[in-house]
Amino acid sequence: MHSISDIKQAVTKGDFLLLAKTISFIENNVAGANTFLAALVPETVPIMGITGPPGAGKSTLINAIISTWVNENKKVAVLSVDPSSPFHQGAILGDRIRMKDWYLHPQVYIRSLAARGHLGGLNSAMLSLTTLMQSAGFDYIVVETVGVGQSEVEIASLADTTVVVLVPEAGDEVQMMKSGLMEIANIFVVNKSDRPNAQIFTNHLKQMIAENTSNQLAPAVVTTIATEREGIAELLKAVDAHQLSIHDGLQQKEMLFNKVVQLIIASKMNGVDIEKVKLNLALESAKPNFNIFKFAQSFY
Ligand SMILES: Nc1nc2c(ncn2[C@@H]2O[C@H](COP(=O)(O)OP(=O)(O)OP(=O)(O)O)[C@@H](O)[C@H]2O)c(=O)[nH]1
Ligand SMILES: [Mg+2]
Helix, strand or coil: CHHHHHHHHHCCCCCCCCHHHHHHHHHHHCCCCHHHCCCCCCCCCEEEEHHHHHHHHHHHHCCCCCHHHHCCCEEEEEEECCCCCCCHHHHHHHHHHHHCCCCCCCCCCEEEEECCCCCCCCHHHHHHHHHHEEECCCCCCEEEECCCCCCHHHHCCCEEEEEEEECCCCEEEHHHHHHHHHCCCCCEEEEECCCHHHHHHHHHHHHHHHHHHHHHHHEEEECHHHHEEEEEHHHHHHHHHHHHHHHCCCCHHHHHHHHHHHHHHHHCCCCCHHHHHHHHHHHHHCCCCCCCHHHHCCCC
16 A cells, blocks of 8 residues: 555656556455554545436536636546446446546546445545545545446435436436435436427425425525536535535534444455355255355355
8 A cells, every 4th residue: 555645655756557546455454454544634625526317418518517617726526337238338438528628637537436346335436536635735526426226326425515417307206206306316417408398307305306396404505517517516516605604513523423324334244245145045045954154144
């Protein structure tokens, strides 16, 4: 493992090689990774989560947001979770195109992460990596996840401000209610508002929010056209406003608690071979006297 001060120094110069290596070490939980993490002193850099259905324009939005921050001379880290489903095989390549302006920029570090294959789960890996970014001299951290399954929704809830990106299409409202996106959104973005029906959709959404949340907690709604960089200033304003509102401590304590629980679970999972669990389960569960507790206990 490299020292965090070496990593930080390199990041300052726009050299992300040490950072990239360290991320791989943490992802693979190599010897020394725990000690390294335990010595980190993170700055209070807010984490912005961006989630929403596939193709809603999350990466295009991030691409536009980065340009604002780079112009302010800030350093930006983007962690993009690739769900690695057959439907998303082009995701990493797609992101390289969508965020093309920034892949080689010295102020911007973009990393795609596979959703599967992390010891102890994606949540704890994500927590480690965002803390690393907070310790490495970045001013802004963005986490992009596809809001399809519950696990993706959970990752977004690790963020300080969660932005849910929707598009004006019929049926999405119902879908959103079901998928749990409503609960985690601090800000809703109606992207692709160049499309017909954008205004109607936005009005529906606002109405739904009013019916489902108390005024105090109501998430803001911002309309954007990410491809034209329209609405980005309004979005960033809403993010700032949300950041200011979360310092009441209660929500933060709850988040901190959830993170600690994730880490404990991850440490307990350390050394458990998930593939072996799966394989053995397939064999054992077919037997007539199968008992789930007995089976699980064999891995404790
Ligand atoms: N018309 C229109 N198209 C847009 C807008 N924003 C993004 N797009 C297009 O929508 C497509 C998907 O954009 P992405 O940014 O890759 O969407 P994403 O949500 O990151 O997609 P995944 O990461 O695959 O889930 C691209 O072809 C974009 O050019 C917009 O505001 N208007
Ligand atoms: Mg994307």
